[in-house]
Amino acid sequence: MGRGEEEPRWIEMSEISNSNEGGITPGEKYHDLGTKYPDAPIPREKDDVIIRRAVLKDLTGVSTILNWMSDGDLVIIEMSELMKRETELHAAINKIKDFVELDIHGSVLQLGKTRLLILPPTFETTEEKYA
Template sequence: MEMTEEGGDGPRWIDIPSTSEGELPSPEPGQLYHDLGSIYPDAPVPRIDGELVIRRAVLHDVTGLDDIFNWAAEGEVVIV
């Protein structure tokens, strides 16, 4: 990981090898943007401050425990 600085006044960028492997897609001029609220009306994010988020999960093996612990640490309800 390297930090690059072009000029002195702008933000510093961190070059992360995993993100520089391929070219990231960029939106074309005139490209349609989607209303994610209509595509995912029940997204697992609080709609107002302090609202409870309930996550449902199926645990097939121990590799999913990290996500479950992270959700619980963030104060979300997890139903397994």
């Protein structure tokens, strides 16, 4: 910001201005970057972990989750919509569980009634009992 300016100046960029995606308006307080840029490139460094979250609505989303896991990402999956279809739910869970536990030696943990936490093999899980 320049001196005497209260807000940052907005610079119009041709590739953003000509597209309908993004929809950022000057003065907007909150940007849901996951909605505006769902496939944004994320720079990777050695031993880094990216936390991904997904809503699994049907079996078509399983391949994306498996790709994230093969990259070493930590994934939180919301499955409340899929839980209405028991056969499809079991197929999705079995596919994810087999890949994670047998192929990459990671862990699948249940978070509440509708979520799974999938950990890459670089994470350890322990079970502690609290009094």
